[in-house]
Amino acid sequence: RKEVEQDPGPFNVPEGATVAFNCTYSNSASQSFFWYRQDCRKEPKLLMSVYSSGNEDGRFTAQLNRASQYISLLIRDSKLSDSATYLCVVSSGGSYIPTFGRGTSLIVHP
Amino acid sequence: DGGITQSPKYLFRKEGQNVTLSCEQNLNHDAMYWYRQDPGQGLRLIYYSQIVNDFQKGDIAEGYSVSREKKESFPLTVTSAQKNPTAFYLCASTLGFSRDVSNQPQHFGDGTRLSIL
Numbered sequence: 001r002k003e004v005e006q007d008p009g010p011f012n013v014p015e016g017a018t019v020a021f022n023c024t025y026s027n028s029a030s031q032s033f034f035w036y037r038q039d040c041r042k043e044p045k046l047l048m049s050v051y052s053s054g055n056e057d058g059r060f061t062a063q064l065n066r067a068s069q070y071i072s073l074l075i076r077d078s079k080l081s082d083s084a085t086y087l088c089v090v091s092s093g094g095s096y097i098p099t100f101g102r103g104t105s106l107i108v109h110p
Numbered sequence: 111d112g113g114i115t116q117s118p119k120y121l122f123r124k125e126g127q128n129v130t131l132s133c134e135q136n137l138n139h140d141a142m143y144w145y146r147q148d149p150g151q152g153l154r155l156i157y158y159s160q161i162v163n164d165f166q167k168g169d170i171a172e173g174y175s176v177s178r179e180k181k182e183s184f185p186l187t188v189t190s191a192q193k194n195p196t197a198f199y200l201c202a203s204t205l206g207f208s209r210d211v212s213n214q215p216q217h218f219g220d221g222t223r224l225s226i227l
Contacts (some may be wrong), residue, residue, distance in 0.1 A: 018173040034215050043200055044153070089150070090215075097168075098216060100151035 003027060003099045004090050010105035017078045021104045023088030024070045031092040033064055033071050037084045038103065044087055047073075080107045116201050116219035122227045123195060130167065131222045133201035140206035142184040143216065146170060146199045149157045156199075159184055160206075178200045188224060196225050 033050035050062040088101035145153040151183040155168030173192025202216040
């Protein structure tokens with residue numbers, strides 16, 4: 001079983017839609033969680049950290065479910081500019097070496 | 111502005127040749143990393159360094175070498191032993207490996223694309 005798993009997609013949604021991605025992780029000792037955005041042929045950029053109580057940044061909401069070992073990213077009112085690959089990143093407390101998921105591709109169309 | 115600078119942006123390697131990718135950061139970060147990304151794939155860790163003069167192998171270190179003589183610099187050499195070097199190489203850094211610092215995201219350079227001639 002892979003340490004961090006994401007549905008690769010692509011998720012193809014119209015502008016204005018709400019879309020949600022999940023990411024599951026296998027190491028119950030994982031302590032830090034992040035969502036990154038990667039545009040085509042570019043470097044990953046931090047979108048948001050994921051906190052235990054859940055957190056929101058504008059149209060983006062991240063949640064953590066430790067019992068089921070997954071994190072989620074919800075995007076409301078999708079924009080064309082949201083089209084990208086979204087990477088889930090998990091770090092375990094023992095090593096601080098982050099593990100990246102393969103990413104979920106989002107395509108927002110007019 | 112602080113950040114990570116990778117150079118060159120594009121690099122071509124001839125068969126049997128070693129090439130070196132540069133990574134410089136002015137964020138005063140202790141930890142630095144090198145990743146490889148193949149098309150449609152996730153990031154795979156090549157090497158990482160927690161502190162100056164120390165580095166550790168990642169998941170795919172064979173055919174690569176690194177050095178960490180200065181805090182700011184973490185160059186990656188792709189040796190002739192790496193038979194399939196064509197990929198997107200990303201350098202990253204984080205503040206440090208201190209357990210007192212939680213939720214440390216990685217900062218990335220804008221990458222180097224390496225191809226075989």
